Amino acid sequence: MSQPRQPGMPYPRLPLPQAHEDLAAFQQWLGEAIPMVGALGIQSMSQCTSQEGGSLTWQLALNPNLNDKGTGFGGALTAQTTLQGWCWVTLWLRAQGRAQDVVVAEASQRFLAPVTSDYRIICTPSDPQGPEQLAEKLNARGKGSIALTQQLYCGDTLCLEANGRYAVLPVA
Template identity: 70%
Template structure:
């Protein structure tokens, strides 16, 4: 796609998958076109299993002055991953809607010293069902998600976010 982005001009939506799971490689390419900074974040792989979305990321493009993971990059990755989780969940159901982050927080537990993985899942087991109900009842809804960043077996970051699905325009 590689469309030049302009402030104030929405990026074209990726067509909804036709009754099959999203091609995560194609989704990641669209994401890089839609949000230019994505290609600089070092995402090497996206996988989904059940209600979890996992990214594998390279440390090198996210280094700080100390040679460890830059907190701002890690925070941006967690926020973006939550947005992707909700967007992919909606797409799986044939719904094309705008998603925004409403709240986000993070706790840094240990330095990130090597390539890492970031895992996003609902904060509550029934979170997806609650979101589906709100969308059916009110045409909009929210879901809380959690993120855990592991460098090897070390938990380095815990984050949480609340993501809103906006009503149709």
């Protein structure tokens, strides 16, 4: 790992992929670029591009995210869903050959059931046309935003649903 992060100093970008994204390399870079990632319990990432807009799925361990009641800590789950949306947009941009910054503009969560075991979070566009609309905005104005939905499941139980809007900033 490189030197510890310093406030105000951007972390170097991961080079754009030549073909398909290496998600293990992306996850390693993510842990270096955002130090708290190592504490979130992300076991693996996978992408599915067969559905409209594609999905990003994370498998996560509950133990690093326990609260005082022995269930998932809401703050950790919120951080995970927000970060996963950021990753979805960043990976989508990388697949388009774009190296642009992404920021979260809005985020909300609805807690539906306690998280009691290892779990998975699935991130998809809120609107199936969202990626196409984002591409049009980026081509026309160099910036844009997209709404994403994250759903957290323990087995078949939907425990949390989050929604966020992520902004793609113009190239500086």
